Amino acid sequence: MSERKPLMVGNWKMNASHLEAIQMVQKLAYRLETEDYQRAEVVVAPAFTALRSVQLTIEQDHMLIGLAAQDCHWEESGAFTGEVSAPMLAKLACRYVIVGHSERRRMFGETDEIVNKKARAVLANGMSPIICVGETLEEREAGDAEQVVTSQVKAAMSRLDQPGEVVVAYEPVWAIGTGRNALPDDAGLMAEIIRDKIREAHGSDVADRVRILYGGSVNPGNIKDFMAKKHIDGALVGGASLDPDQFAAIVRYWR
Numbered sequence: 590m591s592e593r594k595p596l597m598v599g600n601w602k603m604n605a606s607h608l609e610a611i612q613m614v615q616k617l618a619y620r621l622e623t624e625d626y627q628r629a630e631v632v633v634a635p636a637f638t639a640l641r642s643v644q645l646t647i648e649q650d651h652m653l654i655g656l657a658a659q660d661c662h663w664e665e666s667g668a669f670t671g672e673v674s675a676p677m678l679a680k681l682a683c684r685y686v687i688v689g690h691s692e693r694r695r696m697f698g699e700t701d702e703i704v705n706k707k708a709r710a711v712l713a714n715g716m717s718p719i720i721c722v723g724e725t726l727e728e729r730e731a732g733d734a735e736q737v738v739t740s741q742v743k744a745a746m747s748r749l750d751q752p753g754e755v756v757v758a759y760e761p762v763w764a765i766g767t768g769r770n771a772l773p774d775d776a777g778l779m780a781e782i783i784r785d786k787i788r789e790a791h792g793s794d795v796a797d798r799v800r801i802l803y804g805g806s807v808n809p810g811n812i813k814d815f816m817a818k819k820h821i822d823g824a825l826v827g828g829a830s831l832d833p834d835q836f837a838a839i840v841r842y843w844r
């Protein structure tokens with residue numbers, strides 16, 4: 590079984606100008622020490638308009654923080670006004686691209702098929718997709734959570750050239766931005782179900798390698814309980830990642 594390095598991703602969503610983003614990444618780096626980076630991979634996902642500034646800040650200050658984008662288009666270039674392509678993001682030294690966030694699925698009509706196309710574009714450009722999956726409250730209450738999540742995973746990961754490079758973020762929709770996190774036991778169980786599904790479709794090497802994150806109202810007070818779960822390898826953090834003190838405390842959950 591391969592060792593999976595914990596991955597902590599701060600999803601800043603539609604927050605922070607490029608000037609504010611520079612300050613946020615500087616404050617975060619100031620709070621983290623070498624040992625923190627040895628224990629966990631730390632990544633921030635600013636808005637498109639801040640990616641270049643944050644990239645340069647990271648490079649100039651030799652920070653060990655990685656960069657992610659929040660979305661991309663699946664085509665390499667063309668007449669898609671307002672869109673940003675995976676090759677553009679690769680040129681900005683992004684390591685990751687979040688795809689299929691529930692806010693995009695819900696508000697912008699992203700289907701499993703679109704999420705799969707985006708994941709393939711991200712991989713084709715040498716980055717890793719962070720594929721978001723998760724059930725709504727109605728689906729959970731109807732007992733459909735497992736079926737919904739596994740079918741999202743299956744669709745998003747179908748026909749990928751390098752499925753082992755993928756990160757999956759399990760984010761129950763009802764837990765995002767609500768202050769109401771999933772129970773660590775439930776999230777841990779879902780992560781195990783996701784890994785089993787990946788094993789079934791892609792084999793053990795891939796399943797043991799893929800990192801599975803939990804997301805949804807993660808904070809410094811609950812992160813430890815999620816990280817204690819065998820199949821949870823990190824967190825996708827929204828609200829709490831906007832505060833460098835809180836995000837640093839999440840990264841250093843083991844202290």
Ligand code: PGA
Nearest residue numbers: 765766805806826827828
């Ligand atoms: P939250 O968002 O931490 O604010 O709940 C998580 C996410 O949307 O990735």
